[in-house]
Amino acid sequence: MKAIQIHQFMVLPSSLQDDGKVDALLSFNNDVPKPTFLKQNQMLVRVLACSLSPGDVLGAQGNMIFMHQPFPFIPGMDICGEIVDSNSSSNFKNNDVVVASNGLHPIGGMAEFMVIDEGEAVILPQGVSKEQGAASSSAVTAHNAVMDYVKEGDRVLILGGSGGVGSAAIQIAKTHAKASFVVATSTQIDMCEELGADQVINYNDVDWWMVEKYQQKKFDVIIDTVGGGNYYGRAEKVLKTGQQGGTFVAVAGDDPQPDCRTVWKVMKFFSNMLVNVIYTKVNTRTLPNYVPLWPYNLAKGRKTVLGWMGEGSLTINLDSDPLPFTVAGIREAFIKVSSHHAHGKVVVKVAE
Ligand SMILES: NC(=O)c1ccc[n+]([C@@H]2O[C@H](COP(=O)([O-])OP(=O)(O)OC[C@H]3O[C@@H](n4cnc5c(N)ncnc54)[C@H](OP(=O)(O)O)[C@@H]3O)[C@@H](O)[C@H]2O)c1
Numbered sequence: 035m036k037a038i039q040i041h042q043f044m045v046l047p048s049s050l051q052d053d054g055k056v057d058a059l060l061s062f063n064n065d066v067p068k069p070t071f072l073k074q075n076q077m078l079v080r081v082l083a084c085s086l087s088p089g090d091v092l093g094a095q096g097n098m099i100f101m102h103q104p105f106p107f108i109p110g111m112d113i114c115g116e117i118v119d120s121n122s123s124s125n126f127k128n129n130d131v132v133v134a135s136n137g138l139h140p141i142g143g144m145a146e147f148m149v150i151d152e153g154e155a156v157i158l159p160q161g162v163s164k165e166q167g168a169a170s171s172s173a174v175t176a177h178n179a180v181m182d183y184v185k186e187g188d189r190v191l192i193l194g195g196s197g198g199v200g201s202a203a204i205q206i207a208k209t210h211a212k213a214s215f216v217v218a219t220s221t222q223i224d225m226c227e228e229l230g231a232d233q234v235i236n237y238n239d240v241d242w243w244m245v246e247k248y249q250q251k252k253f254d255v256i257i258d259t260v261g262g263g264n265y266y267g268r269a270e271k272v273l274k275t276g277q278q279g280g281t282f283v284a285v286a287g288d289d290p291q292p293d294c295r296t297v298w299k300v301m302k303f304f305s306n307m308l309v310n311v312i313y314t315k316v317n318t319r320t321l322p323n324y325v326p327l328w329p330y331n332l333a334k335g336r337k338t339v340l341g342w343m344g345e346g347s348l349t350i351n352l353d354s355d356p357l358p359f360t361v362a363g364i365r366e367a368f369i370k371v372s373s374h375h376a377h378g379k380v381v382v383k384v385a386e
Contacts (some may be wrong), residue, residue: 037066037108038146038364043096062241062361066108067145072121075152079115081384083168084143086110087198088290089370089380091141098294103141109364110143110382111136114167115150116282117268117375121245131158133340135332138242141338144364156336159344166318167378172198172345173350174335176206179257179283184211189240189251194259195231196222196377199285201337203257204229209347217248217262222377243268243336254279256322261286266310268326276318284297285327290374351378359384379386 042059045154093101112135120126134150142148158167176199190207194200195218207213208230218231227236235242258265266282274280294300307326314324342348353376357363367380
């Protein structure tokens with residue numbers, strides 16, 4: 035089958051102008067063995083579209099030891115595809131078009147065929163394009179970050195309103211969690227306003243934690259999809275304390291580019307986060323709650339999010355037209371996502 039393969043961990047550039055050393059490490063092959071063996075509850079799909087996220091970049095860079103795969107591996111984990119072998123499933127049949135993800139394993143999607151777990155698959159609703167379906171994965175994260183922490187009437191600040199997670203979080207906070215006031219930080223003012231933000235702060239011009247009106251009337255929830263920048267520390271100025279219900283949801287984490295290449299580094303990364311959680315739990319009178327967001331209930335969230343997309347109450351913004359299923363297309367997709375300046379989701383059209 036046709037597939038893109040990665041032959042070494044990539045050194046990805048942080049700007050679109052510099053293409054790093056990506057090409058040499060990627061290849062398009064026509065003769066990659068098609069998966070033949072399906073375990074119980076697995077299905078084979080013909081991939082139609084595959085989206086890339088920062089998690090795929092971490093996998094391709096080799097930054098996360100628990101995501102390491104033997105070389106060569108096929109990148110991409112979030113797909114929309116047509117079932118070609120439903121493996122006697124009682125929930126799906128051949129020719130159903132489904133959205134699925136490989137969970138925490140950023141592999142398999144940039145290929146003609148992929149094996150998926152039946153429990154991860156959700157039927158693509160009528161009227162939703164296959165590219166939007168493949169790109170719905172970040173909205174699942176946004177769903178968990180918003181629906182589990184934002185209550186009706188809350189004042190919410192979303193750091194990074196134009197990214198994959200942030201652009202969905204604005205809409206979900208406004209429409210589904212019924213927040214009363216949603217502010218986003220972004221350079222994409224019009225885009226965030228169209229998605230439903232009541233105010234948008236261009237972070238190049240204004241430090242959100244210094245805005246006097248927010249210091250006077252504080253937020254109930256801050257959802258951080260950017261990371262770094264000591265944002266939890268800064269948030270205190272404009273976010274209620276834990277006792278008052280103030281919550282900082284760390285989607286991106288303190289370091290959005292963590293180096294977790296060894297078990298020791300992984301332990302250090304997680305123990306720093308745990309210390310933060312415990313420290314803020316015992317200081318709720320003076321500090322906001324700190325909640326690191328882990329991936330959980332993804333299949334359930336995917337079902338809800340695709341339902342919203344089908345009924346038209348959630349739109350997935352694509353950064354550009356879908357990119358082609360070629361080395362050049364995948365190279366552009368990786369560079370775009372690793373630049374941290376995609377506006378919406380980056381998708382590759384794998385097949386008609
Ligand atoms: N915890 C989880 O389960 C989970 C799941 C998915 C993703 N994540 C993490 O969440 C983060 C966001 O993911 P994503 O898919 O939304 O990323 P993304 O689409 O790559 O985000 C790019 C966006 O970030 C904006 N941005 C960059 N710097 C900014 C800043 N200083 N202030 C405000 N906006 C800024 C950019 O807007 P401009 O061009 O305007 O700068 C761009 O639109 C990543 O770190 C990812 O690893 C976590």
